[in-house]
Amino acid sequence: MKIGIICYPTFGGSGVVATELGKELALNGHQVHFITYTQPIRLDFFNENLFYHEVDISSYPLFQYAPYESALAGKMVDVVKYEKLDLLHVHYAIPHATSAFLAKQILETEGIHIPVVTTLHGTDITVVGKDRTYKPVVTFSINKSDGVTAVSDDLRKDTFNTFKITNEIEVIPNFVDMSRFHKQEKDHFKKIICPNDEKLIVHISNFRRVKRIGDVITAFGKIRESIPSKLLLIGDGPERVKMEKLCRDLGLCDDIRFIGKLDVIEEVLSVADLFFMPSEKESFGLAALEAMACEVPVISTNAGGLPELNVNGVTGFMSEIGDVDDMVKNALHILSDENLATFKTNALKRAKEFDIKNIVPKYEAYYRKIIEKV
């Protein structure tokens, strides 16, 4: 198949999933055309089946805000026509599904039929989509897609509960590339971060409020009272400065490091003992899956789709949102010498169920179904 993939190309789960999907499809022999405003961050290898088309957003003095949706639709029209694509797969409803609908309509006037598949990732439904300005646009764009997928059953249900949806929604979960995300020998790295053999706790996110990083820091302060440990906070975003202040206020700076955005997260995860994801909303929790693939158990909330990934008492534990004391109790249980190895083994076993090799064929089958239908 010849597939166009549209996504947010910078850091963020939806862009990561879209890029990894495109890479795997290319390895499986499909021709994949990324249509984005900059090179996707994980589009880091060369394959004869991979193409990248940049959306140029021309500026004009009249535009206070450049019309990205129109530029994207125009680029989609161009690529579909000249590369003879079979299908457009847009990731994140806003504005990608909307631009795809416009592109589809324009192409129809030239007798070209292009099926559009929209994948809902989370905040496009649970945060942005619920904003009353965007809600009618999100509803319309989902209903006008030829196929719709959601990354968890919870997100699917939330979409039906929030919008007047007339379309079917298929659940295809996030996945992990086990050839990249697996435990590697990085003992020298562990020695640098944890010179006295402390336990290593890791959190990775885009540092937005919904991630509740304050809970990670507060819980860490209490865990550290019982077990010598260090905390690595990876990523960057609007909450970072506030979180640095919280570390200072709690006197934890000696044991917490903010290391900003990092590409080789699998190297850090290889030496981690516990991953924290205390999110208020989380449609799937890709970062937790990547941690599990590196044999790292997870302390999470039971928000959104997290119960579909983290098996309570087996691969880690789940707590109510904001229940820091419960998280601390569970973390101490996992980190104890008698339990840690079992939780690590279980985390890896569970992650294997989401191996990219098992999940990408679901997308391929779904594309075929939609192409035949349209």
Ligand code: GMT
């Ligand atoms: O986690 C984020 O805030 C980034 C966001 C995105 O859209 O880039 O991630 C969402 O999509 C990921 C991939 O499908 C999911 O694994 C994340 O759980 C989801 N984030 C939220 O629902 C908050």
